[in-house]
Amino acid sequence: MISYQFKNTYFLLVSLFFFSLISCNPSKNSKFKITTLPKSETSSTLQISTGADQTKLYLKLLKNKTIAVTTNQTSVIHKNNGNYTHLVDSLLSLNIHVKTVFSPEHGFRGKADAGEKVTDGIDAKTGLPIISLYGKNRKPSKEQLNGIDVVVFDIQDVGVRFYTYISTLHYVMEACAELNIPVIIFDRPNPNGYYIDGPTLETEYKSFVGMHPVPIVYGMTIGEYAQMINGEKWMENGIQCNLTVVALKNYTHASNYSLPIKPSPNLPNDKSINLYPSLCLFEGTNVSVGRGTEKQFQIFGSPFMKNKDFTYCFTPQPNFGAKHPKHENVECCGLDLSTTKPLDKINISYLVEAYTSTLDKSTFFNTFFVKLAGTNKLQQQVESGVSAKEIHQSWQPKIEVFKKVREKYLLYE
Structure with a gap:
């Protein structure tokens, strides 16, 4: 039986970390695992560090591996002088073998319109092949993952169900689970992480702008959300993947976090x-x-x-x-x-x-x-003249059910 422990003591987190260093690429017969790399105690006076910022925690997991990175323009490592470098550029400079970049909606450099199909290509700066997950295919194929030891996922999300980066996350995890390829999530703050609200998705209305039975605003980081996808067995046939989350430092769900880079072209501030x-x-x-x-x-x-x-x-x-x-x-x-x-x-x-x-x-x-x-209830309510207050109240029972599910996967207060 698999045991989930998302709120562990610091000692257990450290133990899991060192275990992960020797078991990042398990055999075909191994059970899936969820590992959280250690984070420091939170403090309102300390600067938030993203998962990508904490290179010492994950470089040993990537050394001598062939990796793919699912990323876009928001995947940066911050420097003490206020500048930043893109994660892919940093990994290449550290002699990490990056073979492929998978890009979500809006593309690797984040310039495509919402809903615009993004084609495959070659990155002009690095020469790496860019495979779009918002074009002809939205799930990495077996051929595209051939030779990959580890997939890194690092994209800044905004904590809203119809923001398609979490749908891309789902399909990346699913493809990797099917091929027994570990996934490492570099966690990032959720700028809308301090509340939960909206109608909960009903499964008959599942689409790429809503794949899971969660409210519109779900109050989780992308690392926490990945754990929920795994733990609730939302992927095809209930499959689960070997997942490592590089946790944030000095973050709580109440943290005020201003995104340094636009997460998409039409969210400028x-x-x-x-x-x-x-x-x-x-x-x-x-x-x-x-x-x-x-x-x-x-x-x-x-x-x-x-x-x-x-x-x-x-x-x-x-x-x-x-x-x-x-x-x-x-x-x-x-x-x-x-x-x-x-x-x-x-x-x-x-x-x-x-x-x-x-x-x-x-x-x-x-x-x-x-x-x-x-x-379909929200449209019916609006057309029937139901007041905004009554509509808002109608969401609450399912929100309370979701909160109990969410609680199991939280990494932060």
């Missing part, structure tokens, strides 16, 4: 990341969230909303990250939220207000909305 869980539902409607402006995910509006209070107007135009934005060159009126107070829950009143103010309600929702919501 802390405000957009904070509003993203509330505003991304508009991607399944005829309302713009500011793509094609300089306030992506900080404003919303459409040509169809009529309300005397909607005095803020904008006109989406092609720009970086939005080659053809919704309502291109058409004036949209709505609300500017760029100076509002930070949210600690999903503000569903934005959606309710926009729907109420739209004249032709038959065109408000599109088929993508149910995938984003993870349920």
